Amino acid sequence: MDNNNQSSFNFQILEKEMIKNIVEGYFECKSFFQAHHDNTNIESHKEKEKFLKRISREFFEKFQNHPYCVKDDYGREVLEKNNRVLLKFRSGGFFFPRTFSHFMDRLQDINITPVREIDLTDLDEYMKGFSDLDSLDDFLSGFFIVIKSLTIPLREREVEVLKILTKPEFLLKDAEGKPRIHSPEIEEIVAALGYSKKNLLRVKRSENLMYNFRVCWTNMIAMNPAKFGFYYAQFEYTPEMEGVEKIKPYLVWDLPLKDRRIAIACVPFGNVNELLNPFDYTQLTDWLWNANFQDYSHDKHDSQHGWSEFEIPDILSNYYRTGNFVHWDLERSYKDEFNENEVEIIKNLTKTNTLSLRSLDLLSKNLSSGGIRHILNQFVENGVYQQYPNVAFIGLKDIIFVTIKCEDKDYFQNIVHNLLSYPVAHVFSNEKQNLIIGYIHVPGVLVNKITDKFNLLSLLLKDKISIEYELLPNTKKISKFIELSKINFTVKNGIAYTIDEN
Numbered sequence: 001m002d003n004n005n006q007s008s009f010n011f012q013i014l015e016k017e018m019i020k021n022i023v024e025g026y027f028e029c030k031s032f033f034q035a036h037h038d039n040t041n042i043e044s045h046k047e048k049e050k051f052l053k054r055i056s057r058e059f060f061e062k063f064q065n066h067p068y069c070v071k072d073d074y075g076r077e078v079l080e081k082n083n084r085v086l087l088k089f090r091s092g093g094f095f096f097p098r099t100f101s102h103f104m105d106r107l108q109d110i111n112i113t114p115v116r117e118i119d120l121t122d123l124d125e126y127m128k129g130f131s132d133l134d135s136l137d138d139f140l141s142g143f144f145i146v147i148k149s150l151t152i153p154l155r156e157r158e159v160e161v162l163k164i165l166t167k168p169e170f171l172l173k174d175a176e177g178k179p180r181i182h183s184p185e186i187e188e189i190v191a192a193l194g195y196s197k198k199n200l201l202r203v204k205r206s207e208n209l210m211y212n213f214r215v216c217w218t219n220m221i222a223m224n225p226a227k228f229g230f231y232y233a234q235f236e237y238t239p240e241m242e243g244v245e246k247i248k249p250y251l252v253w254d255l256p257l258k259d260r261r262i263a264i265a266c267v268p269f270g271n272v273n274e275l276l277n278p279f280d281y282t283q284l285t286d287w288l289w290n291a292n293f294q295d296y297s298h299d300k301h302d303s304q305h306g307w308s309e310f311e312i313p314d315i316l317s318n319y320y321r322t323g324n325f326v327h328w329d330l331e332r333s334y335k336d337e338f339n340e341n342e343v344e345i346i347k348n349l350t351k352t353n354t355l356s357l358r359s360l361d362l363l364s365k366n367l368s369s370g371g372i373r374h375i376l377n378q379f380v381e382n383g384v385y386q387q388y389p390n391v392a393f394i395g396l397k398d399i400i401f402v403t404i405k406c407e408d409k410d411y412f413q414n415i416v417h418n419l420l421s422y423p424v425a426h427v428f429s430n431e432k433q434n435l436i437i438g439y440i441h442v443p444g445v446l447v448n449k450i451t452d453k454f455n456l457l458s459l460l461l462k463d464k465i466s467i468e469y470e471l472l473p474n475t476k477k478i479s480k481f482i483e484l485s486k487i488n489f490t491v492k493n494g495i496a497y498t499i500d501e502n
Contacts, residue, residue, distance in 0.1 A: 052083035179380035223481035229496030243278030270497025290325035305395030333494035351485035397444035
C-alpha cells in the first residue's frame with residue numbers, strides 16, 4: 001500500500017472511531033441524565049461537572065488531530081470553560097457532547113428547562129443504526145436532520161411569547177411606530193403582551209428558554225436587495241449547463257427536486273444579461289412571506305404537537321384573504337443612489353445574518369453609532385430588510401415546495417393568500433406570467449390533507465391551472481438573501497452592477 005492509500009485508510013479508521021465515540025458518548029449521557037435529574041440535588045450538579053469534564057477531554061485527546069477538531073486557543077478555551085469539543089462542520093459546528101446532551105439535561109435552571117422531557121426516540125434510533133460505512137460528514141448530516149425533527153414541549157407562558165416574537169408587524173415597528181432596526185428588547189416584549197413590569201422575569205425566562213433551545217430567536221434578518229437595484233429570477237437548470245458556476249454565488253434558492261433543479265437568483269440588475277442569458281428565466285415581481293403561529297397550542301395532550309387547532313385554509317374558495325404578512329416589491333429600487341457607507345452596511349448585514357443592539361456598531365468602520373442607526377432606519381422604513389423570526393423544534397417537520405401556473409385571475413390572489421396562511425410561508429410571484437413559486441412549512445401530520453387540497457383545486461380549474469408540488473429534500477438551499485459581502489457592487493440610477501475590484 002503506497003503512502004497516499006495508507007493515509008486515506010488511516011483517516012477512514014479515525015473517522016469510524018470518532019463516530020463510534022460520539023454514539024457511545026450519546027448513550028453515556030442518556031444514562032447519566034436519567035440517573036441525575038433532580039435540579040435541587042447539589043451532588044448531582046457536582047457529578048455533572050465531573051462527568052462532562054471527563055468525556056469531553058477524553059474525546060479531545062483522541063481526536064484533536066482530525067481536521068474538523070478546533071484545537072486553537074478558542075477551541076481550548078471552549079473545552080476548558082464549557083466542557084465541550086468543537087468540531088467545525090459546514091457553516092456551523094458540532095459540540096461534543098453539548099449538541100445532544102443539551103436535550104437531556106434537566107439539571108439546568110427549572111425555569112429555562114422544557115416543561116417535560118424531550119422525546120429523543122428518533123435520535124436514539126439514529127444512533128443505534130449508524131453504519132461503519134458512514135463518513136463523519138454523512139453521520140453528522142444525518143444527525144442534524146434528526147435533531148431538527150425534535151419537538152420541545154412549551155409552557156403556556158412560552159407559547160404566549162412565541163406568538164408575539166413571530167408576528168411580522170411586531171418585528172417591523174416598535175411600540176411608537178418607529179422602524180425596528182434590531183431585535184426587540186425584553187421590555188418591548190412585556191409591553192406587547194400587555195403585562196406590567198412585574199412580569200418581566202416571567203417573560204425573560206420564556207425568551208431565554210426559547211433562545212437557548214433555538215425554538216425561536218429574532219436576531220436574524222430577511223433582506224430585499226431589489227430595493228437597491230437587484231433583480232430576482234426563477235429558472236431550471238442542470239449542473240452541466242453553461243453559466244452555472246458563474247450564477248451560483250447569486251442563488252437564493254437552489255432546490256434539487258426529483259427530476260430537475262429549480263433556482264431563484266438575485267443578481268445585480270446591470271448584470272442580468274451576463275448572468276442569466278444561459279437560462280430560460282422568468283422575472284419574479286413580488287415576494288410575500290409570513291410567520292403565523294397564532295393557532296399554536298401548549299396542550300400536552302395534543303396529538304399533533306401543538307397544531308390541533310390549526311385549520312387548513314380553503315384553497316377551493318375563489319375569495320380567501322389573510323392579513324399581517326410581508327409584501328415586498330421586487331421591481332424597483334427605493335432610491336437612485338447608494339453611497340459607499342450604505343453599501344458597506346448592506347454588505348455587513350448579509351455577512352453576519354444576525355442583528356442585535358450590541359452588534360450595530362460593527363456594521364461600519366467609518367460611521368458613528370448615530371450615523372449607522374440613521375441608515376438602518378431608512379433601510380427598514382423602505383423595505384430593505386426586516387427582523388426575521390427563526391423557529392424550530394415545534395412540530396413543523398415538512399416543507400412543501402409548490403410551483404403553480406394559474407390563468408384564473410380570481411383564483412390567483414386566493415392561492416397566494418392561502419399559502420400565506422400556513423405557519424411559515426415564502427411565496428414569489430409574477431402575476432402577468434401567471435406564476436406562483438414558494439414553500440410552506442407545515443406539521444407533518446397535515447401533509448396529505450394539504451396536497452389533497454392542491455389536487456382538488458387542479459380538478460376544479462382544469463386547464464386553467466397546473467400545480468406541481470413535492471416535499472423538499474434535506475439538501476436544499478433556502479436563504480433569505482445572498483451574501484453580498486463577497487460581491488463588489490455599486491448602485492447608480494437605481495441599478496446595481498458589479499465593479500472591477502482593481
